[in-house]
Amino acid sequence: MFETLLLNFLFLLLPVLLFIIFFENRAYSYNRIIIVFLSAVAMSLCIAKPFKLDIGYIFDLRYIPFIIVALFGGYKNVLPLYILLNVHRFYVGGEGIIQSFLFSTILTILIPLYNKKFMKLHSKGRIIAATVIAFLTMAFYLFTLSFNHGALNQQFWILTINAFTTHVGVMIVIMILIEKIIDNIKNRDRIIQSERLNVVSELAASVSHEIRNPLTVTSGFLQLLRKSKTITKEEKTYVELSLQELQRAEKIVSDYLLYSKPQSENMVYSNMSEESQYTKNIITPYASIHKVEVVFTFNNTLNKNYDRNQIQQCLINLYKNGIEAMKENDGGKLYIDISEKKQNIIIKIRDTGIGMSKEEISRLGKPYYSTKEEGTGLGMLMVYSTINKVKGNIEVDSEKGKGTTFLITIPT
Template identity: 65%
Template sequence: MIESLLLNFLFLLFPVLIFLIFFENRSHYYNKNILILLSSISLILCMTFPIKLEIGFIFDLRYIPFIIVALFGGYKAVLPLYIVLNVYRFYIGGDGVFLSLFFSTITFLLIPLLSGKFSQLDTHKKVIWATIVSIFTMIIYLSILSSQFHTLSREFWTIAIHALTTYVIVMIIIMILIEQIITNMKVREAYLHSEKLNVISELSASVSHEIRNPLTVTSGFLQLLNKSKTITKEEKGYIEFSLQELKRAEKIVSDFLALAKPQSENMVYSNLKEEAEYVKNIIIPYANMHKVDVQFSFHNSLNTRYDKNQIQQCLINLLKNGIESMKENGGTLSVNVTEQDNNIILKIKDTGIGMTREEISRLGRPYYSTKKEGTGLGMLMVYSAINKVRGKIKVESEIGKGTTFLITIPV
């Protein structure tokens, strides 16, 4: 029994190890399909080499990958596993085929309902929830199995104890491993992103200052030339185009300057109220132009140290992006500043066009923008400013329904 139990445990580790070694750095969509495939293989191996009890009864751990995929991926992800499980169970044949079909159908219908709530939990709660779900799943299974026994003899309770304890222990171990891998990936991604922002911050100040000087001089001479009475109308048109492009170049340079290190003369120790009020007063006229209703609330008493100019520009960029996502039909932009567990929480929510997961994952990268004429430097500046105050940005969005930025700043 111990040998077959360890073998089943190895089968459950198989998807985790293969994914970690070969597929960790692939795209999200590709990762998801690979994990479903590997979980299906794990499920088949568990059914092929079941755990044999001394009393002659056999059981396996097929429902552990089934439950995990259902909780993490919902109906769409677990459907292939449901099909594989039942097709292979019919292929094996023997007693309990229809019992397996009945139980797997109940599991398939009920567990994915928890997926939405499950995805919002932190690491510890996910482990607890997955364990509780596995316990209830086995209780339902044992209740159905009890109908096959004339009396609930010692034999049945031996099966029940073995099945329940095995599922709970293995589920806890597998979930801890999965959550640790996810945590490590997030930490590594955050570290790499932070390093990129630091490098950009180092370069931007010096390079931007050097570029701005010749731009200013060129712009000045072109403006003088444009006032000349000896040039033709066509030549004036060329100068106008040149001035427009210089103005655009200066805007890009200004965006880069905003990525520079916090300046000592701008550093304050405050609760963001003054900066939030300043940004609100600036953004409301712009919102009114686009028929956007701005709802603002401030309930924060916590103070932290930050560069006020960078935080102001960060908020302006986020609010401006939210308004521009609602340009066509107007909408509502809500800005809430609150405190929670020694953190300042900024929640900026719009009812705009929304973004896909792919677009969200690329936010904050240089020169990536969801707008046709955008440079991406605005969002890069947002991520850089929040990174400098050791904050975190979480983005939730749905196409056609809007986007929510949740910024957490420790104090």
Template identity: 30%
Template sequence: MWESEEMTYINQHVLNNLFYILVSIFFFYFLYDHVRFFQQKKAHQHVLLIACLSVPLILCMKYPIYIAPDCVHDLRQVPFLIGTFYGGWAVSVPLLLILLVARFMMYGYEFITVAVYVMMCLCGSLFSLFFQQLTRKQRLVASAAMTFLLAIAATVLAVAISDFQVTESYVVDFILVPPVAMLFIVFIIETLREALFIRSKAIKLEKMEVVSQLAASISHEIRNPLTVVKGFMQLMKAKDISAETKEQYMNIALEELNRACMIIDDYLTFAKPFPEKIETLHVERELEKVIDMLRPFANMYGVQIVATLMPATMEGNAQYFRQCFLNIIKNGIEATTNGGKVYVDAHADGKTVTIVVRDEGEGMTKEQLARFGEPYFSTKEKGTGLGAMVSIRIIEMMNGTWRIQSEKGRGTTMTVSFSLLEK
């Protein structure tokens, strides 16, 4: 009965010490991941590491492990050695001072404590230079092995300078338990470091993939009109060509050059930052300007634009706002067959102004809908998909939200919402 109660009592205190250390490690990586200040310089990381590890260092001494009547132990050397291995001199020396001051304030001065932890600080800091060059698996083994060797060295030092008794409980709890605890803690640390590294690498790869896609798309889309221009310029060099034919070739070449300029403008709009000029926009007036610009284009396609615009105000950039809905309504017109309609509806509801553009076109499949806004994708034969991509970019830069619904043969509905500017 006594043995089972004693074993439960021991496990509780061991787990408490491990809990203090684990929470401090998780808290360190939480702050490191979310606060950019700690990512800027190595010195900032050292300060954070000292602050996080000093807490379990003190708590382990304040709430020790009662192993047996002749043995009161704690795991203070584990956070101390973790800081020493990963931070070197810059972390080990401040942690040593914190440990000694806290130890003397709680239990009084003992020379053996100073000697043991100064020895650990010196050896651990020198070992840190080698430790930080190891691989993940090597660090697990090296940390446990070094902790075990330092425990042996501390025991020899204690026996040499004082009348120190080495008992069986001391061997288990001062020499064998810390290396196991160190192995467990270092495994957690390396797993967290690896997770952060993989995530950072994935973000960089994703950015590089976007850049490569844009570069490939630019070269592909610009090459086509330039090839056309080059061909007609070569044809115009012929001596027997008539003036009428030469003018026709010239017009086609100019159209292709204008098309190339539009593609470049779309890419620049997508890439450049949102302008600082923010103004009050009257949504109905801006949409009326866009619709007036597109009416001749709609008449050419035999499409009617039906607008229902309620007064509403918002903050944004007028030029970008008009360009966004110019692309969206133009796409609706091009998707609608002769005799169809494109509906533009704007209304204010609560704190939101909502703009809905609905066409009676052929619509999109679920697969096409999932690719909406990609630079390569377009349902039009000569489309680049840049118009939709730029529109989405502008909506997001103006802190708006968008939703698209479409069904094959039933048309497409684009719903865009912005924050309403209350008078």
């Protein structure tokens, strides 16, 4: 039995190891398919090599990858595993086919219901939740099994002890490994993002001032030319277009200047009360135009050293993006909540707009990427740059058609 236990454990480790080695850096949608496929392979191998106890009972660890995929991926990802599990079980044959089918059907219906709440838990919370669900799953399985075996003799209790300890222990180990992988991916992304923002910041500081000077001079001469009475109406139109493009170019340069190092004259040590109230007042008329109601709450006493102008611009950019995301819905609500938690300033900005896919979320903050047709992506780049300078962290939760939530954590 010990050899079979190690073999089943190896089957469950196989998807984890293969994912780390070959697929960790792939796109999210591609990774999802690979994870489901590897989980299906592990589940099939567990069914093919079950535990065979001396007392005559047979069981395996097939439901561990099944539960994990159901919790992380929901109905969409667990359905292929459900089909494969039952096809394989019918192929193996023997007693208990109907019971296995009914049991797997109940799990397929119930466990994915917890998917959204599960994904919002922190790392330790997910490990505990998955372990509890594995325990309850096995308890339910043994409960139904007890009806088929009459009196609960010593053999049944031996099976119960083996099933509980094996499933709970293996689930804990696998979940710890999965959470470690997730944590490593997040840390790597933070480092890459930080390096990218530093490069942009240095580029902005060294180039923007030099570009702004000739833009200003050119704009001045074009304005003088526009006042001339010797140019034709068509030529005046060309001048107007040129001035508009120069203004747009100057705005982009101004955005780049915001990525430079915080200015000493703008540095404050505060709890962001003035900045949040100021930006809320600034954005309210814009929200009213687009039929958006702003719901603002502030409950923070923690202070932080930061550049006032950059924080203000950061918040305005996030508010503006949230309002514009609700244009297609003909209005909505923008929730702004600034609070404190365990020596961290928490800024939560939620809209009820069009939402984003996970692919779009993964590309936020990258230079020149924008979800808007006319956007340059510099606004979100500035947001990530500002939060990075105060050693903060940004988490984005979004769903197509339901809205987006930005959760910013700033340590004090």
